[in-house]
Amino acid sequence: MLDNPYLHNPDAAASNPPTEGFVENLGPGDLIRRSATEYLPPPRRELTPVAKLIDVSKCIGCKACQSACIEWNDTTPDIEENVGTYMNPHDLTPEMFTLMRFAEWVNPETENLEWLIRKDGCMHCADPGCLKACPAPGAIVQYSNGIVDFVHENCIGCGYCIKGCPFNIPRISRRDHHAYKCTLCSDRVAVGQGPACAKACPTQAIVFGTKDDMKKHAGERIADLKSRGYKNAGLYDPEGVGGTHVMYVLHHADKPHIYSDLPDNPKISPIVLAWKGVTKSAGIAVMGFAAAAAVFHGLFARANRVTAEDEDNAKRALRDDAPGGRA
Amino acid sequence: MNDTSPVERGDAIEPGEPPTVHRYRLETRINHWINAVAMILLVLSGLSMFHPSLFFLTVLFGGGQNTRAIHPWIGLVLVLSFILLIVQFWRANLWNRSDTAWVAHAGELVLGHEERMPEAGKYNAGQKFVFWAMVILITILFATGIVIWDQYFSDLTGIESKRLAVLAHSVAAIGAICVLILHVYAAIWVRGSFDAMIKGSVSAGWAWRHHRKWFRQLAAGATGQSRRSGT
Numbered sequence: 323m324l325d326n327p328y329l330h331n332p333d334a335a336a337s338n339p340p341t342e343g344f345v346e347n348l349g350p351g352d353l354i355r356r357s358a359t360e361y362l363p364p365p366r367r368e369l370t371p372v373a374k375l376i377d378v379s380k381c382i383g384c385k386a387c388q389s390a391c392i393e394w395n396d397t398t399p400d401i402e403e404n405v406g407t408y409m410n411p412h413d414l415t416p417e418m419f420t421l422m423r424f425a426e427w428v429n430p431e432t433e434n435l436e437w438l439i440r441k442d443g444c445m446h447c448a449d450p451g452c453l454k455a456c457p458a459p460g461a462i463v464q465y466s467n468g469i470v471d472f473v474h475e476n477c478i479g480c481g482y483c484i485k486g487c488p489f490n491i492p493r494i495s496r497r498d499h500h501a502y503k504c505t506l507c508s509d510r511v512a513v514g515q516g517p518a519c520a521k522a523c524p525t526q527a528i529v530f531g532t533k534d535d536m537k538k539h540a541g542e543r544i545a546d547l548k549s550r551g552y553k554n555a556g557l558y559d560p561e562g563v564g565g566t567h568v569m570y571v572l573h574h575a576d577k578p579h580i581y582s583d584l585p586d587n588p589k590i591s592p593i594v595l596a597w598k599g600v601t602k603s604a605g606i607a608v609m610g611f612a613a614a615a616a617v618f619h620g621l622f623a624r625a626n627r628v629t630a631e632d633e634d635n636a637k638r639a640l641r642d643d644a645p646g647g648r649a
Numbered sequence: 650m651n652d653t654s655p656v657e658r659g660d661a662i663e664p665g666e667p668p669t670v671h672r673y674r675l676e677t678r679i680n681h682w683i684n685a686v687a688m689i690l691l692v693l694s695g696l697s698m699f700h701p702s703l704f705f706l707t708v709l710f711g712g713g714q715n716t717r718a719i720h721p722w723i724g725l726v727l728v729l730s731f732i733l734l735i736v737q738f739w740r741a742n743l744w745n746r747s748d749t750a751w752v753a754h755a756g757e758l759v760l761g762h763e764e765r766m767p768e769a770g771k772y773n774a775g776q777k778f779v780f781w782a783m784v785i786l787i788t789i790l791f792a793t794g795i796v797i798w799d800q801y802f803s804d805l806t807g808i809e810s811k812r813l814a815v816l817a818h819s820v821a822a823i824g825a826i827c828v829l830i831l832h833v834y835a836a837i838w839v840r841g842s843f844d845a846m847i848k849g850s851v852s853a854g855w856a857w858r859h860h861r862k863w864f865r866q867l868a869a870g871a872t873g874q875s876r877r878s879g880t
Contacts, residue, residue: 358701457698458713478713480698481799485812494799499714593812597819605823606700612827616834624761626839633667633854640668640853640868 348465348512355464357456369467373533374506374517376441377543377571378581379552380527383408383422383439390522391420394507416495419443419504420519423582440570440581441519441528444491444504446470448564451590452503454598455486461501468533468567471508474500486598488563488588506567536569543571562589654741654770656866658873668853670867672845680733681846687727688829694720695822721798728791731783738780741771747862748774768861779832786825793818 351366392399397417405412408424420443427436450470453462461476462483472483472492479499483492492503507517515521516530529539540557547555556575559565570584578584659674673681694716697706710716750767751774757765758775772780796806796814806814836842841855856864 358704360701457701457704459701459704476713478698478707478717479799480717481797481803481811482815484799485808485815490808494803496800499718499800591809591812593809593816597812597816601816601819601823602700605819606702609823609826609830612830616830620834620838623759623838626758626761626763628841628852628854628858630854632858633852636853636857636864637668639857639865640662640664 348467348469348508352465352467353463354466355450355453356460357453357462358459365466367466369465371466371468371533372506372511372531372567373468373536374446374520374528374530374568375536375540375571376568377527377529377540378438378440379543379547379555379571379573380525381422381439381441382525382527383424383437384524385410385422386522386524387420387441387519387528388418388422390518391504392418394510394518395419395505414442414491414493414503416493416497416500416502419502425580425582427580436573438581440584442491442582444470444506444568445489445563445588446504446506446567447488448566449590451486451488451563451594452483452492453486454590455482455594457482465508467511469506469508469511470567471505472501472503474498474502477501486590486594488585488590504568533567540569540571547571547573558584560585560588562587652745652747653862653866654743654745654772656771656863656871656873657737657741660771660863660867660873662853662864662867663850669850670853670856670864671850672856673849675849677734677737678846678849680730680737684727684730684734687723687730690723691720691727692822692826692829694723696826699819699822718800721794721800724791724794728787731787735784738772742777742780744774744777744781748777751775763858768865769859769863770866771860771863773860775831775835779828779835782828783825786821786828789821790818790825793821 347369352369353362354365356362391397397419399411399415399417402411404410409422411418411421414421420441423440423442425438425440427438428434429436446468447470448468450462450464453464453470456462457480458476458478461473461478462470463473464470477500479494479501481494481501483501484490484494492501494501507515507519510517517528520528520530529536531539537557537559544555544557552573554576555571555573558570558572558575558578570578570581572578572581574580578586659671659677661671663669663671693706694710696703697710697713697716698704698720704713707713707716710719747767747770751769754766755775757763793814795802797811797818836846839859841851844855845851853864856867
């Protein structure tokens, strides 16, 4: 494993960037999956899996993460109308890769109103549905450290990634017809820094590091929450998509849906699996067989030709039947 | 008479030496070839987005972005053109009892014994199958194609509907491509068929051999709703 010395610290993202030389990683040799590519050479090394951990219980809803995301990715979301909550813009957009979603929930056990704020965005699934659905070679890639990234020059703008995603994350730009989502700041991670959102978070509700360290850190946070009465506190790292490289600490991990419809058990839709699985392989086989059978029969079976006898019969019939030539 | 399909507008026997039979009017032929070109372009662009091994076909359309953008517009051309074909062809393609008998003897045809087949009208049961299969499949392709035409209609439906639509679109397209292969193959295998769609007329012997009932109807003076008589 190629280790990144800066990752072994939950404060990695908040710290200043490394000043000494750093060998850039996340090159083409680090890919473990590439969309619409049947034969991908094995990666030349294996990077340490990374993860972003979002502790919902520590989030104060300040949206510094959104600002940092806009700043780093140099996007310019439209100025919008208030939609009745603190959420702004109204949804994830091609210009807004992460979004604070605000939910008001009355805890039936305590009758307390709980304000649940979840930073929504790409979860960087270990088994990414977007990549499975993508028809354009190399438009979606997955690095051996777990980051799922969109390569815009290869994107054809079809929107299949939207259909593949179990979390409803990618958005297609109507300006340049490319799909956009959180990159986990792959360009920053490649040079030893953490994501911009984690860097900006004032409460360190967002931390970044190796996935193992993040799970350990989450364990401490969950123990703390449990000691303070949140008996269902837990880590959201859903198995249905092979685990994710963006994880949540939830105070009510037994019901993720209360956090603005976070899926309880996300997995790639069986419809998408049927489309990209049996339909794709069997479809090509059926069409190929039909074409091959046509060529085979065409080459080896006798053509169906009109004979001189047919012509004679036709003429005879015309003489006998016709009331007088052309009707 | 409900066991016999009607003849179509413009169908007529042209006496002479040798006699020929008018089968498709110029308008119909132009319509058919617009349909054919649209269909082929749709197959090529659609397959390029269906299977990675065929993605290279996008170069024909100027890259992946252009392929994605142009495919639905070609689809619209196909739908409009195909509606015009339906208007012209539906009546003579209605299924009747002799078609069922024809299907029962289809094995004889494949083995080269067309003379043992029940006589066919303007269209035999195989052609009627191609027609109605395309009516159904193109309808499905159009409806599901609109649902996944994100450029204009992404707000119309939710993600789950789009997933179903893209699956149905793929399956219907596979079906349509197989029907297309059958259609083109039959037109090549039955020698002389291309004359009908290119020149518009066939030899009397061709009409006698493949569509004898239709030939007899014309010989007996049947007319489609011609421009002149209107019966």
